[in-house]
Amino acid sequence: MKKSVFSICGMCTVRCPIRVEVENGVATWIEGNPHILGRSLCGKGSAGLAFHYQEYRPQGPMLRQGLRGGGQWKRVTWDTALDYVADKLGRILDRYGPGSTFLSCRGGPFLDLPKTFLKALGSPNFTNHDAACGRNVHHASLSLYGLGRKDFIYDLKECNHLVLYGRNMLESLKVKEAKDLMEALSRGMRMTYIDVRQTVTGSKASRFWMVRPGSDYALNLGIIHAVIKEGVYDAEFIRKWTTGFDDLANIVQPYTPEWAEEQTGVPAAEIHEFVREIASDRPKVVFHPGWMLARYRDSFYASRSTHILNVLMGSVEVPGGQIIAKGPKDYGKKDLNNLGDGVPKPTEKRADGVGWKYPHFDAGPGLFQLFYPAILTGQPYPIKAYVCYRHDPLTGFPDREAQRAALDRLDLIVALDAKFGETTWYGDVILPLSGYLEKDSPIASQKGKTPRFIVRRQAIEPLYDSKPEWWIFKELAKRMGLDKYFPYESVQELWDFQLKGTGFSIADFEEKGFVDPADKAKLFDRENGLKLKTGSGKIELVSPSLEKAGFPSLDIYREREPLPAGTFRLVFGRHAIHAHGHTQDNPLLHEVFPENNLWINDRVAADLGIAEGDKVEISANGVTAEVKAHITPFIHPEAVFTVHGFGRTVPVLKRAFGVGFADQRMAKGCLERFDPAGGGIAYLECLVTVRKAEEV
Amino acid sequence: MSDYIIFQDVDRCIGCYSCEIHCKANKKLPDGPRLCRIYQFGPKLVDKVPRMAFSFLACFHCEKPWCVSACPSKAMQKRPKDGIVYVEAEKCIGCKLCLYACPWGVPQFIQEDCVAVKCDLCKDRIDQGLQPACVTKCITGCLQFGRRELMPEEQVRRYELLATP
Ligand code: SF4
Ligand code: SF4
Ligand code: SF4
Ligand code: SF4
Numbered sequence: 001m002k003k004s005v006f007s008i009c010g011m012c013t014v015r016c017p018i019r020v021e022v023e024n025g026v027a028t029w030i031e032g033n034p035h036i037l038g039r040s041l042c043g044k045g046s047a048g049l050a051f052h053y054q055e056y057r058p059q060g061p062m063l064r065q066g067l068r069g070g071g072q073w074k075r076v077t078w079d080t081a082l083d084y085v086a087d088k089l090g091r092i093l094d095r096y097g098p099g100s101t102f103l104s105c106r107g108g109p110f111l112d113l114p115k116t117f118l119k120a121l122g123s124p125n126f127t128n129h130d131a132a133c134g135r136n137v138h139h140a141s142l143s144l145y146g147l148g149r150k151d152f153i154y155d156l157k158e159c160n161h162l163v164l165y166g167r168n169m170l171e172s173l174k175v176k177e178a179k180d181l182m183e184a185l186s187r188g189m190r191m192t193y194i195d196v197r198q199t200v201t202g203s204k205a206s207r208f209w210m211v212r213p214g215s216d217y218a219l220n221l222g223i224i225h226a227v228i229k230e231g232v233y234d235a236e237f238i239r240k241w242t243t244g245f246d247d248l249a250n251i252v253q254p255y256t257p258e259w260a261e262e263q264t265g266v267p268a269a270e271i272h273e274f275v276r277e278i279a280s281d282r283p284k285v286v287f288h289p290g291w292m293l294a295r296y297r298d299s300f301y302a303s304r305s306t307h308i309l310n311v312l313m314g315s316v317e318v319p320g321g322q323i324i325a326k327g328p329k330d331y332g333k334k335d336l337n338n339l340g341d342g343v344p345k346p347t348e349k350r351a352d353g354v355g356w357k358y359p360h361f362d363a364g365p366g367l368f369q370l371f372y373p374a375i376l377t378g379q380p381y382p383i384k385a386y387v388c389y390r391h392d393p394l395t396g397f398p399d400r401e402a403q404r405a406a407l408d409r410l411d412l413i414v415a416l417d418a419k420f421g422e423t424t425w426y427g428d429v430i431l432p433l434s435g436y437l438e439k440d441s442p443i444a445s446q447k448g449k450t451p452r453f454i455v456r457r458q459a460i461e462p463l464y465d466s467k468p469e470w471w472i473f474k475e476l477a478k479r480m481g482l483d484k485y486f487p488y489e490s491v492q493e494l495w496d497f498q499l500k501g502t503g504f505s506i507a508d509f510e511e512k513g514f515v516d517p518a519d520k521a522k523l524f525d526r527e528n529g530l531k532l533k534t535g536s537g538k539i540e541l542v543s544p545s546l547e548k549a550g551f552p553s554l555d556i557y558r559e560r561e562p563l564p565a566g567t568f569r570l571v572f573g574r575h576a577i578h579a580h581g582h583t584q585d586n587p588l589l590h591e592v593f594p595e596n597n598l599w600i601n602d603r604v605a606a607d608l609g610i611a612e613g614d615k616v617e618i619s620a621n622g623v624t625a626e627v628k629a630h631i632t633p634f635i636h637p638e639a640v641f642t643v644h645g646f647g648r649t650v651p652v653l654k655r656a657f658g659v660g661f662a663d664q665r666m667a668k669g670c671l672e673r674f675d676p677a678g679g680g681i682a683y684l685e686c687l688v689t690v691r692k693a694e695e696v
Numbered sequence: 697m698s699d700y701i702i703f704q705d706v707d708r709c710i711g712c713y714s715c716e717i718h719c720k721a722n723k724k725l726p727d728g729p730r731l732c733r734i735y736q737f738g739p740k741l742v743d744k745v746p747r748m749a750f751s752f753l754a755c756f757h758c759e760k761p762w763c764v765s766a767c768p769s770k771a772m773q774k775r776p777k778d779g780i781v782y783v784e785a786e787k788c789i790g791c792k793l794c795l796y797a798c799p800w801g802v803p804q805f806i807q808e809d810c811v812a813v814k815c816d817l818c819k820d821r822i823d824q825g826l827q828p829a830c831v832t833k834c835i836t837g838c839l840q841f842g843r844r845e846l847m848p849e850e851q852v853r854r855y856e857l858l859a860t861p
Contacts, residue, residue, distance in 0.1 A: 029722065030721075031832060031833055032833065038837070039832050039833055040833055040834065040835045040836075040837065041714065041718070041833045041835070042712060042714050042835055043712060043713055043714035043715075043716065043717035043718070044717075045714075045833075046714065046717045046718045046720075046721040046722075046833065047717050047721060049721050049724075050721065170710040170712070171710075171712075173710075173712065173835070175835055178710060178712075178835050178836065179835060179836055179837070182708050182710065182836040182837075182838075186707070186708065198739050198746040198748075200710055200711050200712075200748060202745070202746070203738070203739055203745070203746060203747050203748040204710075205745055206745070207744075207745070208744065208745045208746065576710070576711070576712035576713060576714070577712070577713050577717075587726075587727060588717050588720055588721060589717070591720075591727055591728075591730075592713050592716060592717065593713075632739070634739050634746045
């Protein structure tokens, strides 16, 4: 018996649409959804078969015995595990109040269930991984447009010039975007790639600038200066849609390209040449405002100034520029029904201080790292339980020791996961989620040029005693007397609830794996129809809300001291074959990329007596690791680079255990070091030392 | 050469190694054998930009395959209808002579089963009217599959460029 199922990849957070073939109950083939991806898929996507059939993952509910992290688990039934969690959560709630539980996740479109559960408990403390990722970009976007990071689509199809700041689209890749990028490059789109090292993406660029680490903001100030001085901005668009242009011009006054050259190492003449190019390419120019920008203390301003360059180019809501993502409502259609809308809003303020102590941050997911001080101080109220839902902060956030010290103060850590993350392993209870081929998901609504409803459909039976989210949260709620907020008995009933009034039924998803509530893309009218969500309804180059919170709209540039000899900024990134810390134990992916190494600039390496392949010792703040050196001229002398996600400490991960080194462990002290204006962790504001390892 | 070829547009390849995995996942291969490989060249500075190139290599499906002549058990064979060179696992005695015979080290070995394995152009897929796994799922579409005589014009153009001094 052979069947074909449209579903959604779960190997990384991109969640590409896939088509799965199943023979006699066994998945045999995964390809990209032909209707969207023309069957293309990345290697991780194909390795999804190995994930399901070969990787060692939690095989049933487990309760911790012995010490946290000690790895002694007792297999129990679902009833026992759920009763245990419900009972413990209930008692914590009674004793410490509704806000005493927080829940974190990795983000994504399928969050109605966990959010509803937390809200039903009465807790406002939903958070996610984004403070270690895109928060600076998101907040920068909000401060200008009132629209978030995900509210824009970069229209590569017609773009004339794409400018990337370390956005390594071909290695930190989304299948559709990587395809579109290569298509655009073959069409002749120009691409300027700016980074502290050369990547595959940069190797395809028409211009490559190797900048000094942490100087993106200086570069942007220099570019904005030149754009304004040369008068090559879209004056009409700026007059119509922005506030604060004159202030902007004043702020960038001192920052000439010549000044920027001193800060960044990019020759002023090349900046001038670049500005002449974008002047002729605009408005079809996209300055990519960044993805993972939890890097420096001024990453928020680096991103904000990048957004501003788009505004100056007038590349907002034009073909080839950045297009505002539209949901069903923008097309006069009904969006999905959310379970969460049926739950009263929690009355407590957020424990991370977001929304009240920090009024300039988006209260949606708040800031994960600020839950640690709340746990430690009991302020503004005690936090005693943590639901870790598909998230691994011990891999994603810095300073394992500091995190553990805070986690140790909790009475309960519940991990819902399909694999053994570092944090899962540190939990008290593991509720194993089914793998993505083994389960149905709720339907999700995706904004885009046109909106789309997507759904993950079960292709195979679970191999182990695992369950899907819709079942687990429902069962927990039932046990806690919160059943009414989960008004379904089966996933079919959940889908019916979600789709009610949209005119679609789940059967409509069979044909292509998705449905489109509106079929023809439209652009908002640039005369008077841009739907911005700022106070003024305009793009706020000078942001009243930012200034009210005590932050300048554009800060002065704080010059960086030269680094002491032998010290570096440890830059981390991705390789096409791995997704952060999720994939190191996958047999197929491990084979291609088993271990990370450390890129070191060739001249620096010569000074330190380090040759290709030598073992080097890298250390920071008392944490030391050994790793093999890779010597290259194409990394800035102040930086060393590695691929993130290695150095795993979970012993059951046969292949990944103890292999390579974990960059995040070097960033000790960085939990408290975040960009005050953007909220993102400043991972790179911490130096490491590197030397040749002693022979033993 | 077989009647079919896989053509790689090097300019479009992004060195994502996905093809290697697509192939292994499709053939359910254990650790060790990889039937196609991506080789990286560079980065090398060309006109101020460090450039990289990635070359895709599988089996050439030779006109007169050394691997076939070397095989004592007739496990390695050339399919008469289209010239695809493949191993018939049941007949393979694990002598590794094909591994030695191929000038490019193309045949691989499955230790667990003690048999040779190599790219068979996904003949089972071709026979169903599909394309090879690596080609089907290549992210950028830089891999193309087709009959030899329909070799993409682009490739011909490049040969010509190379041939003209
Ligand atoms: S990028 Fe690759 S791993 Fe990520 S969702 Fe898409 S196919 Fe899956
Ligand atoms: S394995 Fe080697 S000798 Fe045999 S057909 Fe392929 S390339 Fe030719
Ligand atoms: S044609 Fe098939 S067997 Fe050959 S390399 Fe591609 S996927 Fe592998
Ligand atoms: S999948 Fe395609 S783009 Fe990726 S390495 Fe293979 S040939 Fe190149």
